[in-house]
Amino acid sequence: MPDPTDTRTTEHAxxxxxxxxxxxxxxxxxxxxxxxxxxxxxxxxxxxxSSAAFGERLLTLSVNGQPRRVDVMKxxxxxxxxxxxxxxxxxxxxxxxxxxxxxxxxxxxxPHYACSVLTHTVRTRKVLTIEGLASPDGKLHPVQQGVVDExxxxxxxxxxxxxxxxxxxxxxxxxxxxxxxxxxxxxxxCRCQDYDKILTSLMRGAEYMRRSGRA
Numbered sequence: 001m002p003d004p005t006d007t008r009t010t011e012h013a014x015x016x017x018x019x020x021x022x023x024x025x026x027x028x029x030x031x032x033x034x035x036x037x038x039x040x041x042x043x044x045x046x047x048x049x050s051s052a053a054f055g056e057r058l059l060t061l062s063v064n065g066q067p068r069r070v071d072v073m074k075x076x077x078x079x080x081x082x083x084x085x086x087x088x089x090x091x092x093x094x095x096x097x098x099x100x101x102x103x104x105x106x107x108x109x110x111p112h113y114a115c116s117v118l119t120h121t122v123r124t125r126k127v128l129t130i131e132g133l134a135s136p137d138g139k140l141h142p143v144q145q146g147v148v149d150e151x152x153x154x155x156x157x158x159x160x161x162x163x164x165x166x167x168x169x170x171x172x173x174x175x176x177x178x179x180x181x182x183x184x185x186x187x188x189x190c191r192c193q194d195y196d197k198i199l200t201s202l203m204r205g206a207e208y209m210r211r212s213g214r215a
Contacts (some may be wrong), residue, residue, distance in 0.1 A: 059119070061122065068086055076118065077115055078122060079113075082117040082129060091105055091114055094111075098116040100158070103127060107122055108126055133164075143208070146201050149201070150200050152200055155192055161203075162190075169184030
């Protein structure tokens with residue numbers, strides 16, 4: 001049994017306590033910084049809408065051409081609302097910090113990361129998700145059809161985001177080079193790293209868009 005009067009034992013215990021305290025402090029501060037960073041991004045992504053709107057809970061959103069009434073918390077992201085309030089699970093949650101692009105949707109025809117857009121900020125805007133691309137008769141959008149025909153995916157978890165980014169890009173540049181389209185969807189990541197096949201399928205989709213007159 002160690003002697004409590006032994007200075008070596010006391011110094012050793014103090015060092016252990018110091019290291020333990022230091023490590024716990026680093027972990028705690030890291031979590032706090034990460035949380036603060038996320039909340040800052042979520043609150044500053046878009047300045048749309050008035051501050052008074054943040055007090056509202058029941059909002060009417062324009063989603064896929066339809067008015068949708070939904071109960072929304074003031075700090076709720078669009079990705080959360082789409083998936084868990086409106087059942088539009090084609091919008092995927094990957095990183096949940098605006099890095100992977102799997103949650104990409106079009107807001108007024110412009111691609112956005114839905115995980116970093118507060119739902120309140122889009123109440124006067126038009127939101128389009130992967131579910132809204134197909135025609136009312138069920139015919140796939142040309143880019144969706146290109147992906148199906150070329151089988152441009154492995155697990156396909158990232159594909160809704162790639163498709164939405166590609167559609168947004170092709171609406172502004174309907175006849176891109178392969179390099180231009182690659183740049184246009186560079187904000188989307190594929191964990192399977194199947195980029196070559198994905199790009200081939202999106203190029204096929206661009207071709208279909210031009211043929212259909214939707215470009």
